[in-house]
Structures are given as structure tokens and as C-alpha cells.
Amino acid sequence: MHAAATEAQSAALRTLLRSFGQIVLQPNAFTGASLLAAWLLCDPRLACAALMGAVAANVSALLAGYQSDDTRAGLHGFNGALAGLAAFSFIADNATAAAVAILAATATAWLLEPWSRWLRARGLGVFSSPCLIITWLWLPLVTRVAQTASLTTEPTLGAAQLSRGWLxxxxxxxxxxxxxxxxxxxxxxxxxxxxxxLWALVGAGLASAMHLLLGASASSFDAGLLGFNGTLTAIALADCGIAVTLGGVVLSVVLQAAAAYYALPAMTAPFVLATWSMQWLTSRFTHGAAVAEPAKRAAAGRRVTSPASVRRAG
Known part of the structure; x- marks a missing residue:
């Protein structure tokens, strides 16, 4: 009995950590533990927010009867964790933030299943879109505004500052x-x-460099606000080829710069939209090639067996 309880607790912990790992698209408990350590080092409030959101989302998924394999892989918990983090990042009062975090995380779990089915039918990944949708619904009700990338120029960055901002x-x-x-x-x-x-390093470096060239501030770079969408986009598209991956990172930069210009709380929306765009384009070209290739073979066959060809062969 004790061994069974211990195993159940261990499985629950791994599920929780995989939920954190899925934030950076890795269904790995060690990755999740690394994120948890990062939150504790930066601000324990963030760690509490992520724990609160992931637990609420995973419990809601279990109560809704969603597939247990997906829950164990962290797919039902990571948007909840992000929803909790968003609540504590935008709302200063801890009690209000906690209430919003639990409600928003629960809402992401309820939204995830039908929304992911709709996206899968179109060849698109769900990524952090449930968190974005839910957060944008409640965000106009609070007055605290997220930090966005500034468009004012600052002095040239040194090597140490470049490394810090990149990380x-x-x-x-x-x-x-x-x-x-x-x-x-x-x-x-x-x-x-x-x-x-490796792709995450490339994505973060390319995105940060492009934002700085577009006039983003050194303070935004130091805070890491210029590279995170490029990081996520590069990881998401890493298996789609170099051109697609780099194209996605460039598109994420354009979308984030546009959101910053209009002072919109984009969060990870540039990553999601850029990745969806490249997935859609890839599927269109792949489908076109799949349709065109049999047509080419059929046309070649018709040319070989045409009457003129037969007469020349004879």
C-alpha cells in the first residue's frame, strides 16, 4: 500500500514537472524542474503561480475525462501554468492574482480539448494559444500593464551585456x-x-539582433523581452528545415515589433502566429507537391505511350 502511494505521488510529480517542461515544448520532467528552479531563483511568487495554475489545469482535465496520456505528458497542465504566471505578472495583489490564476487555468483546461481538435484538423499546433485567449479576456479588467519592448535607441551593448540579454x-x-x-x-x-x-540559441540570438536593429532598447534586451518569441518559434519549427525555422523566427520578430509599436500585450502571440503561419505554408507546399508529383508521372507516361512516340519507336 505504501509503495503504491509512493508511486502515485511520484507519477503526479512527474506530470507536474512535464507540464512546466511543455512551456518550452519539452515533455521532460528534468526540463520542468529546471524551469521551477529558474522561477524560484528569479521570484518565488512565479513558482507559486506556475504550481497553482498547473495543478488547477491538470485536476480540471482529469475531472473532464480527458486522455490520461496527454495529461501525464504535461499537455493539459502547461497552459494552466502559463495562465497562472500571466495572472501574477499582470496583477499586483496576490489574493486577486491567485483567484484569477485558478479560474484562468481551469478555463484553459476546458478550452484545450475542443480548441486543439479544431487546430489539428487544420494541421496546426495548439501551443500557448489557450492561455493567450483566456488572458486577453480578463486582461482589460486590470490596470497594470505588461512591460513591452521600447523603440528608443541606446548605446552599443558590450559582450557581457550581450551574453546576459541572450540568456x-x-x-x-x-x-x-x-x-x-x-x-x-x-x-x-x-x-x-x-x-x-541549439536552435533555441539561434532563435534567441537572431530575434534579439533583429529587434536591436529595428531600434529596440538595450533595457528590453537585458530583460530578455527581445528573444523569447524567437526562442520558442525556433524550437517549434526545428524539425521543419532551416529555411522554415529561420523564416518563422523572422516573422515572429515582425509580429512582436508591430505589437510593441501599438503597445499591445502580445506575450507569446508572435511565436504562436509565426509558427502557425509557417506550418500552414509548409502544409500547402507539401500538399501541392504531393498532388503535382502523380500528375507529372501520369503526364510522363502519356508522353511515352503517345501514338507519335510509338510510331517513332517502331
Whole structure:
């Protein structure tokens, strides 16, 4: 009996940690533990927010009868964790933030199943879209505004500052900040997939460089606000080829710059929209190639067996 209870507790802990790992698209408990450590190092309030949101979403998924395999993989909990993090990032009062976090996380769990079915039918991933939808619904009700990338120019960045800002972009994938928390997140990604970690570095570096060239401020770079959408986009598209991945990162930069210009709380929307766009384009080209290839073979066959060809062959 004691062994069974211990195993159940261990499974629940792994599910919780995988929910955190899915924030950076890694269904890995060690990755989740790395994110948890990053939150604790940056601000224990964030760790509480993520725990609160993930637990609420996972419990709601179980009560709704969703597939247990998906729950164990962290697919039902990570949007809840993000919803909790968003609540505590935008709302200063802890009691209000906690109430909103639980309600928003529960709502993401209820939304996830029908929304993901609709997206899968169109060849698109769900990513953090449930969190975005729910957060945008309640966000107009609060007055605290998220920090956005500034468009004012500042002096040239030094090598140390470049390294810190580059790593801070990894921390911002989970609403944290700072180079050391970002390094912990990068280590967690690398533990699950060194290839994804390499692409994450490329995505963060390319996105940050483009934002700085577009006139974003050094303070935004230091906070990691310029690289996190590029990081997530690069990981999401890493298996789609170099051109698609880099194109997605560039598109995420354009979308984030546009949101910053209009002072919109984009959060991870540039990552989601850029990835959806590249997935849609890839599926269109793949479908077109799949349709065109049999037509080419049929046309070639018709040319070979045409009467003129037969007469020449004879």
C-alpha cells in the first residue's frame, strides 16, 4: 500500500514537472524542474503561480475525462501554468492574482480539448494559444500593464551585456527574467534535446539582433523581452528545415515589433502566429507537391505511350 502511494505521488510529480517542461515544448520532467528552479531563483511568487495554475489545469482535465496520456505528458497542465504566471505578472495583489490564476487555468483546461481538435484538423499546433485567449479576456479588467519592448535607441551593448540579454530571453519564456534563470532554462532544454537547445540559441540570438536593429532598447534586451518569441518559434519549427525555422523566427520578430509599436500585450502571440503561419505554408507546399508529383508521372507516361512516340519507336 505504501509503495503504491509512493508511486502515485511520484507519477503526479512527474506530470507536474512535464507540464512546466511543455512551456518550452519539452515533455521532460528534468526540463520542468529546471524551469521551477529558474522561477524560484528569479521570484518565488512565479513558482507559486506556475504550481497553482498547473495543478488547477491538470485536476480540471482529469475531472473532464480527458486522455490520461496527454495529461501525464504535461499537455493539459502547461497552459494552466502559463495562465497562472500571466495572472501574477499582470496583477499586483496576490489574493486577486491567485483567484484569477485558478479560474484562468481551469478555463484553459476546458478550452484545450475542443480548441486543439479544431487546430489539428487544420494541421496546426495548439501551443500557448489557450492561455493567450483566456488572458486577453480578463486582461482589460486590470490596470497594470505588461512591460513591452521600447523603440528608443541606446548605446552599443558590450559582450557581457550581450551574453546576459541572450540568456535572459530563455527566462522570459516562463515570465521570469535574468541571465542565471535563463541559463537554467537552457540547461533544461538541452537535457531533453541538444538539437532543440541549439536552435533555441539561434532563435534567441537572431530575434534579439533583429529587434536591436529595428531600434529596440538595450533595457528590453537585458530583460530578455527581445528573444523569447524567437526562442520558442525556433524550437517549434526545428524539425521543419532551416529555411522554415529561420523564416518563422523572422516573422515572429515582425509580429512582436508591430505589437510593441501599438503597445499591445502580445506575450507569446508572435511565436504562436509565426509558427502557425509557417506550418500552414509548409502544409500547402507539401500538399501541392504531393498532388503535382502523380500528375507529372501520369503526364510522363502519356508522353511515352503517345501514338507519335510509338510510331517513332517502331
Amino acid at each position: 535572459a530571453g530563455f527566462a522570459q519564456t516562463g515570465f521570469a527574467s535574468g541571465a542565471l534563470p535563463g541559463l537554467l532554462v537552457l540547461i533544461g532544454i538541452a537535457a531533453a534535446s541538444r538539437r532543440h537547445a
